Amino acid sequence: MNNNIKIAPSILACDFSKLGQEILAVEKAGADIIHLDVMDGHFVPNLTFGPPIIKSVRSLTNLMFDTHLMVSNPDSLIDAYADAGANIITVHVEACNHLDKTLNYIRSLGCKAGVAINPHTDIKFLLNIIDNLDLILVMTVNPGFGGQKFISNMVNKITAVKEIIGSRKIFLEVDGGINSKNSSQVIIAGANILVAGSAVFEGGNEESYRKNISSLKV
Numbered sequence: 001m002n003n004n005i006k007i008a009p010s011i012l013a014c015d016f017s018k019l020g021q022e023i024l025a026v027e028k029a030g031a032d033i034i035h036l037d038v039m040d041g042h043f044v045p046n047l048t049f050g051p052p053i054i055k056s057v058r059s060l061t062n063l064m065f066d067t068h069l070m071v072s073n074p075d076s077l078i079d080a081y082a083d084a085g086a087n088i089i090t091v092h093v094e095a096c097n098h099l100d101k102t103l104n105y106i107r108s109l110g111c112k113a114g115v116a117i118n119p120h121t122d123i124k125f126l127l128n129i130i131d132n133l134d135l136i137l138v139m140t141v142n143p144g145f146g147g148q149k150f151i152s153n154m155v156n157k158i159t160a161v162k163e164i165i166g167s168r169k170i171f172l173e174v175d176g177g178i179n180s181k182n183s184s185q186v187i188i189a190g191a192n193i194l195v196a197g198s199a200v201f202e203g204g205n206e207e208s209y210r211k212n213i214s215s216l217k218v
Contacts, residue, residue: 005217006032006193008066008173012048013197015204019053020060026200029209033064033088035175035195038081040071043095044144051077051084058085066135066193068116068175070143071095075102082109090114090137093125103132114173117161118143119151126164133170135193136161140186141176150177155189162190180215 009031014022023034036054041047054065067086071077074091081089089106093115096102106113114135117123119142126136138158141148154174162172174186175195183194200212 003217004192005187006171007200007213007216008033008035008193008195009200009209009213010035010037010175010195010197012037013201015201020057022201023057023060023063025206026209026213027061027063029206030213031063031200031209033066033193034061036065036067036086038067038069038071038077039144043072043092044070046144051080054081054086055084064088066090066114066173066195068114068137069095070116075105078102078106078109082106082111086111088112088114088135090116090135092116092118092143093121094118099125100129100132103129107132107134114171116143117157119154119157123157123161123164126161130164130168130170135171135173136165137173137175137195138191139176140174140178143176148177150179150182152182152185155185158186158189158191165190178216180212180218183216184218 009026039046039048064087066088067081068090089111103113112134116137140154172191173193174191178196179199
């Protein structure tokens with residue numbers, strides 16, 4: 001098991017009828033971070049949850065809340081998610097008119113700032129904002145829905161992003177179709193945070209979650 005790798009279960013795949021219990025279960029099972037997929041039905045076709053849901057479970061755990069904003073106007077929502085308890089706020093470069101300003105504002109609120117890269121997005125823009133980042137999220141599916149198949153040629157993009165990061169203390173996160181069959185590929189490529197939904201929550205109980213999380217770190 002690679003203990004340098006952090007696993008971030010995406011609660012989008014959990015049983016929402018017992019959301020609090022699910023968060024506590026994955027924490028006990030070894031999760032390092034809780035990943036929150038926020039979708040507005042506009043930037044991506046799906047619609048998920050807002051700040052009240054996050055605030056309602058914030059007091060249950062001390063794990064970091066990693067909030068991925070798949071929304072058309074993230075600047076208008078950053079305050080609300082920071083107030084709700086987000087520790088990391090990640091925005092999409094495609095949704096930001098002034099990315100540098102947005103990242104600096106996130107940091108000014110005491111949160112870590114991240115940027116997400118869609119499968120089709122050129123990574124050259126990172127060179128201009130790399131020192132304003134705490135996290136880079138490489139999407140290994142097209143964002144918007146859970147349960148999609150991992151896009152294998154994104155491994156090369158992960159490697160390229162890792163080269164840009166160099167020795168900087170920036171998390172390299174991957175999200176999309178991650179499971180025990182491909183986790184080793186993205187780890188070798190340089191990823192150190194793995195977001196997984198169904199690959200973690202399969203089985204529906206703490207013991208299953210523990211086995212699932214362990215299998216992702218191999």
